[in-house]
Amino acid sequence: MSPNATDSSTILREERKMPNGCANGWSSMSDSAEEQCWKGQAFLKINEIVGMVKYYSLRAYIIFWHELSMNPRVRSSPFSPPPADELVLSADEIFSTRRRRLFFTSIHLLALAGLYFCVTGQVKLYTVLFALAVGIMSSIGVTAGSHRLWSHHAYKAKLPLRIILALFQTVGVQYSIYNWVRDHRLHHKYTDTDADPHNSNRGFFYSHVGWALMLPHPAFESKVSSVDMTDMESDWVVMWQYKLYAPLAAVLSYVLPTVVPWWLWGEDLLVAHLVAAQLRQVLTLHSTFLINSAAHMWGLKPYDKNINPTENMFVSVATCGDGWHNYHHTFPWDYKNAELLDYKLNLSTLFIDAFSLIGWAYDLKTVPAELVNKRALRTGDGTRKQPATDSATGHGDDLKTVPAACTNVYGWSDTDMPDEDRRMAQIYKKSD
Numbered sequence: 001m002s003p004n005a006t007d008s009s010t011i012l013r014e015e016r017k018m019p020n021g022c023a024n025g026w027s028s029m030s031d032s033a034e035e036q037c038w039k040g041q042a043f044l045k046i047n048e049i050v051g052m053v054k055y056y057s058l059r060a061y062i063i064f065w066h067e068l069s070m071n072p073r074v075r076s077s078p079f080s081p082p083p084a085d086e087l088v089l090s091a092d093e094i095f096s097t098r099r100r101r102l103f104f105t106s107i108h109l110l111a112l113a114g115l116y117f118c119v120t121g122q123v124k125l126y127t128v129l130f131a132l133a134v135g136i137m138s139s140i141g142v143t144a145g146s147h148r149l150w151s152h153h154a155y156k157a158k159l160p161l162r163i164i165l166a167l168f169q170t171v172g173v174q175y176s177i178y179n180w181v182r183d184h185r186l187h188h189k190y191t192d193t194d195a196d197p198h199n200s201n202r203g204f205f206y207s208h209v210g211w212a213l214m215l216p217h218p219a220f221e222s223k224v225s226s227v228d229m230t231d232m233e234s235d236w237v238v239m240w241q242y243k244l245y246a247p248l249a250a251v252l253s254y255v256l257p258t259v260v261p262w263w264l265w266g267e268d269l270l271v272a273h274l275v276a277a278q279l280r281q282v283l284t285l286h287s288t289f290l291i292n293s294a295a296h297m298w299g300l301k302p303y304d305k306n307i308n309p310t311e312n313m314f315v316s317v318a319t320c321g322d323g324w325h326n327y328h329h330t331f332p333w334d335y336k337n338a339e340l341l342d343y344k345l346n347l348s349t350l351f352i353d354a355f356s357l358i359g360w361a362y363d364l365k366t367v368p369a370e371l372v373n374k375r376a377l378r379t380g381d382g383t384r385k386q387p388a389t390d391s392a393t394g395h396g397d398d399l400k401t402v403p404a405a406c407t408n409v410y411g412w413s414d415t416d417m418p419d420e421d422r423r424m425a426q427i428y429k430k431s432d
């Protein structure tokens with residue numbers, strides 16, 4: 001063997017040495033020594049994995065803390081140090097937040113169990129259809145009830161319809177009408193600022209569900225008492241639902257949807273509860289949450305490009321018509337919640353129109369094409385399907401010079417509503 005060959009095999013042997021000093025591949029080590037080395041290697045590998053788990057757990061914890069922290073202060077990044085003015089929370093605040101988180105975690109675990117029964121085919125078709133019907137009912141209670149009727153006064157409803165809507169809204173378990181309206185009026189008045197309960201500028205997770213799992217921002221707390229709720233306080237249906245909310249929600253959203261499938265078509269009681277109560281409730285809850293997250297992030301802005309809300313067809317289908325959100329934030333007092341009348345993408349409008357036929361829904365306010373066109377020309381992103389120049393009304397490019405209206409309004413009862421909007425509004429099925 002030449003000296004060169006010896007040198008190169010020495011180098012190879014050195015190169016193949018492992019970090020713990022073991023030789024890899026061929027070596028002159030004894031079996032027991034080699035076994036020791038492999039054990040050492042395995043130990044190092046395990047240590048490495050444990051280190052990685054520790055690292056990523058710590059990172060996950062930090063992200064959790066920043067995203068879901070009970071502390072409402074926003075940090076500049078998930079890894080930045082806590083702000084100097086971090087709040088010290090009272091024991092009551094910590095308890096109530098933890099209780100809410102426990103409730104949310106529980107309903108999601110139960111919904112997952114319901115989903116398991118669905119995907120494994122252990123649920124009767126009637127139960128699935130029943131769950132769908134109850135889900136649509138509760139969505140209509142939210143969209144046509146707490147949203148368009150009570151928050152925005154986009155139309156008026158006689159007592160029997162108000163009672164129906166209040167019961168439907170309770171099935172959704174999305175807070176009482178009173179609390180829903182108060183938060184929603186703030187959402188419109190201070191859209192995507194710290195005073196907005198689900199400010200979408202804080203990210204998808206926060207605006208979707210995070211806001212419901214933590215204490216509200218101090219800016220929200222400082223504005224919440226300024227919301228005019230006198231109209232809600234004078235509606236006995238709203239106050240009756242507010243006082244009886246917990247037992248009503250328990251019976252309407254959990255007990256009845258469990259008992260009906262078991263009683264009428266012999267569904268297993270546990271399956272009925274997990275599918276028609278738990279899974280149905282969680283899915284409708286997330287469909288409403290999508291309005292605050294997805295419909296404030298993804299989609300076109302034909303009516304006002306200066307705001308976050310967008311037109312989102314998927315969200316509209318999921319919520320029975322509340323995904324046309326760019327239009328809605330521009331004209332929150334329109335009972336259709338959309339420019340175009342399309343019942344299949346807006347079941348809540350179909351519901352209101354149907355009740356208007358028997359006079360239970362009346363004073364249906366909507367926006368004339370002329371006003372929509374003017375606003376779209378002023379502030380839209382140019383994607384409105386209707387031609388930008390309304391030949392029927394004779395308006396043209398000159399309207400682009402009109403300054404944008406920038407006042408946020410929460411509906412027909414808001415005194416900040418522009419005079420032009422109020423003057424030009426069309427009102428169908430007018431009361432005397």
Ligand SMILES: [Zn+2]
Nearest residue numbers: 291292309325
């Ligand atoms: Zn919104």
Ligand SMILES: [Zn+2]
Nearest residue numbers: 147184328332
């Ligand atoms: Zn609204």
